[in-house]
Amino acid sequence: MNQPPAQSLTAPARDLLTIADVRAAAQRIEGAVVRTPLLHSITLSEIAGADIWLKFENQQFTAAYKERGALNALLLMPEAQRSRGVIAASAGNHSQGLSYHGRRLGVPVTIVMPRTTPSVKVMQTESVGGQVVLFGETFDEAYAHARVLEQERQLTFVHPFDDPAVAAGQGTVALEMLDVKSDFDCLVVPIGGGGLMSGMATVASAINPAIEMIGVQAALYPSMYSALTGETRACGGDTLAEGIAVKAPGAFTSQIIAALVGEILLVDEPALEHAVALLLQIEKTVVEGAGAAGLAAVLSNRERFAGKSVGLVLCGGNIDTRLLATVLLRDLARSGRLARLRLSLRDRPGALFHVMREFEAHNVNIVEIHHQRIFTSQPAKALITEFECEAQDRAQIEALIAALSSKGYQVELAKPD
Incomplete structure (x- = not known):
């Protein structure tokens, strides 16, 4: 997407979030969250043709950066407010981060989730201290119910992204990255509601304004992209990057991002799957779809990032193991190492x-x-046989197909989407 270069923040937007807010958040949460490593990836750099650095936020206790913002928001509340408890609507990483640190601080945490939420996510949230309320069939219905309970029970609602206290906590990711390496050419950051990008862009613009901030969204959920460009794009579908599958970006975060982010890239599902597989194969680290979005964007836009120093945030590692297995097998099929x-x-x-x-x-x-002998249109004496096989690479499969064809066999190769 070609957008005009980021402009300086207007006075009202500048007052919404400052680097002082982020630095204060860093002091507030220090010792309670993991200062995750920032490591240079030699192999990914060779593959991408760029200098790739990875921030391993999937190494937080709840396997996601969301802990930072949730904890900062909790610590900023008066004691009387905390004692009454907090509430959120989330089926993802925010629910676990808020529940975990709420339990640590003795703050009752209620999480409203749609009834359609996978049981594993309910169990994960409850295991770190959250009280889960299942309501509605969609996130919007769960969110509306959470706001009702907020009033009825006099709880404090903690928004997953559209809150300056939450965004300030998320911005500590950038503080840690730039403390190690301050001369990045660009930071490529996943955007859902925009909390992480808002905080990180605020930090980067203050420490090194030359750093280009580039956002990434799943092509199926281009909500912030549409909000900033004015384009009307469909928003919905089953995406691997469910952590950034947000239909309506934050009002507060949109102002920050409009001022400080120069470009938002959209990535398709095969690119996300390939990035998840690549990070596991090369870096031996498990990331969810949203966590791999930055790498997917770089690999999908090689000329855009060629020769540049790029910082990527592996923002989360909560992915269902069965889904991960499917992603890995599909990637093997796309690469030609697995075939039918x-x-x-x-x-x-x-x-x-x-x-x-x-x-x-x-x-x-x-x-x-x-x-297959029965359910086929072939003659009764014909036998349909499918072979699932593995090879070193696509060329080896193609050589086998050529040899079989030369001997008179009709061979069909099933291709993954």
């Missing part, structure tokens, strides 16, 4: 043996074999 070949054979002794000899000759390993 469909052949029509004659149903006679030795037919399968001759085909398997070709697999052996090309050193392609067969993982599974599926036969």
